[in-house]
Amino acid sequence: MAGAASLQAGLNQGKGPGEIDKGSAAMLQGGALDTRMGRPYAAFSIRDGGTTRAMNEPRWHRMARVGEPRGSAGRLAFGVLAALVVSACSGSGGTSSSVTFTSWGGSYQDGQVKAWIQPYEKETGTRVIQDSPTDYSKLRTMVEAGRVTWDVVSVEADFGLDVDKKWLDPIDYSVVDRTHIQEGMADPYRVGILTYAVVLGYNTGSLGGRTPTGWGDFFDPQRFPCKRAAQKKASSGILEIALMADGVKPADMYPIDVDRALRRLDTIKKDLLWFDTGSEGQQLLASGEVCMAAIFSGRVYSARNDDKAPVGITWNQPVISADYLVVPKGTPHEVAAMKLIAYITSAGPQSRLSRYLPYAPANTEASTDPATAPYLTTNHLDGSVRFDDQWWAQNFSAVDERFQAWLLG
Numbered sequence: 001m002a003g004a005a006s007l008q009a010g011l012n013q014g015k016g017p018g019e020i021d022k023g024s025a026a027m028l029q030g031g032a033l034d035t036r037m038g039r040p041y042a043a044f045s046i047r048d049g050g051t052t053r054a055m056n057e058p059r060w061h062r063m064a065r066v067g068e069p070r071g072s073a074g075r076l077a078f079g080v081l082a083a084l085v086v087s088a089c090s091g092s093g094g095t096s097s098s099v100t101f102t103s104w105g106g107s108y109q110d111g112q113v114k115a116w117i118q119p120y121e122k123e124t125g126t127r128v129i130q131d132s133p134t135d136y137s138k139l140r141t142m143v144e145a146g147r148v149t150w151d152v153v154s155v156e157a158d159f160g161l162d163v164d165k166k167w168l169d170p171i172d173y174s175v176v177d178r179t180h181i182q183e184g185m186a187d188p189y190r191v192g193i194l195t196y197a198v199v200l201g202y203n204t205g206s207l208g209g210r211t212p213t214g215w216g217d218f219f220d221p222q223r224f225p226c227k228r229a230a231q232k233k234a235s236s237g238i239l240e241i242a243l244m245a246d247g248v249k250p251a252d253m254y255p256i257d258v259d260r261a262l263r264r265l266d267t268i269k270k271d272l273l274w275f276d277t278g279s280e281g282q283q284l285l286a287s288g289e290v291c292m293a294a295i296f297s298g299r300v301y302s303a304r305n306d307d308k309a310p311v312g313i314t315w316n317q318p319v320i321s322a323d324y325l326v327v328p329k330g331t332p333h334e335v336a337a338m339k340l341i342a343y344i345t346s347a348g349p350q351s352r353l354s355r356y357l358p359y360a361p362a363n364t365e366a367s368t369d370p371a372t373a374p375y376l377t378t379n380h381l382d383g384s385v386r387f388d389d390q391w392w393a394q395n396f397s398a399v400d401e402r403f404q405a406w407l408l409g
Contacts, residue, residue, distance in 0.1 A: 143166075151337040156235075157392075159326070193325055193353075203310060204310040234402075242262075298359055355369045358375030
């Protein structure tokens with residue numbers, strides 16, 4: 001109980017997690033201390049199919065306040081609580097026996113868990129704590145504050161390039177084998193895990209039997225008088241989609257004509273509903289709240305197969321992109337993080353991916369599941385636009401500023 005006493009003393013002195021000794025930190029290895037508004041909290045986790053999942057949705061409803069105990073009763077309650085945390089989480093390896101994996105939540109993260117995280121825990125004995133959703137601003141804040149609680153983070157193609165290196169540790173390619181990673185997907189600060197597409201998804205129940213055939217229909221509110229949805233982010237593919245609807249050929253997409261794209265978006269602005277995460281977009285489409293969505297292909301697959309929703313995909317001119325893994329700078333578990341990344345990007349785990357998610361693996365030696373083959377980007381390359389990471393890295397700030405101003409206008 002010496003660790004608990006030391007932890008309690010640290011909390012009573014107003015110390016944050018980075019200022020409490022290692023023995024105390026080990027007492028809470030099943031959770032993670034977090035500080036909000038200057039007060040320490042313990043974020044608990046639950047076991048879900050053998051995998052530890054952070055209970056943080058919504059965070060404030062699942063955070064147990066353990067700071068500022070008043071009197072002996074408060075201190076006793078804290079001691080009991082700390083003991084319960086240790087008992088519930090078990091394991092004796094301290095922080096070195098666990099690693100935190102953060103992704104986008106929903107069916108996407110569930111698929112990653114089944115393909116990669118659960119097998120990794122079983123094969124290595126390492127405990128993988130999960131968090132969601134990925135949030136670039138939160139990652140930057142963690143690094144700048146010197147209180148990093150994420151170890152491996154799943155990001156989209158608009159993050160992890162050289163412009164973001166101040167917040168990231170370089171990928172250790174002496175641990176991570178990049179030999180069979182697709183060309184252009186093994187960068188200094190990130191490594192690819194899959195490719196996907198932003199496609200035109202539609203809800204048949206909301207369209208009265210009509211089927212949209214391309215992005216021109218997405219931008220035709222007269223023929224399809226209903227709500228549409230898109231991700232509320234300049235780099236979500238929505239500008240590329242607007243230009244294709246306006247007649248721009250995929251080969252002529254970059255540099256993006258932002259003015260032209262925004263003018264085209266003006267034509268459906270009042271009919272657009274915006275979502276922040278793929279999970280939200282899936283819910284909008286599956287529920288019929290929108291008739292069409294510019295959405296990740298896997299989310300349409302999940303809406304159809306998991307939600308049993310009446311949805312379909314138009315594969316005409318998809319925007320093809322990729323997801324990557326990064327390691328926040330200053331993680332105390334860098335070695336464990338690199339080992340997890342090495343495992344996820346190896347051929348075996350990559351081959352399991354398409355059993356649970358209709359996304360193509362980044363490892364060229366990996367196999368794919370025939371059941372999800374119709375949804376894999378590798379089968380829909382004709383007429384597609386490949387998301388230009390480098391162009392976006394160089395232009396994101398200026399383009400996003402204009403996009404945000406357009407949203408408010």
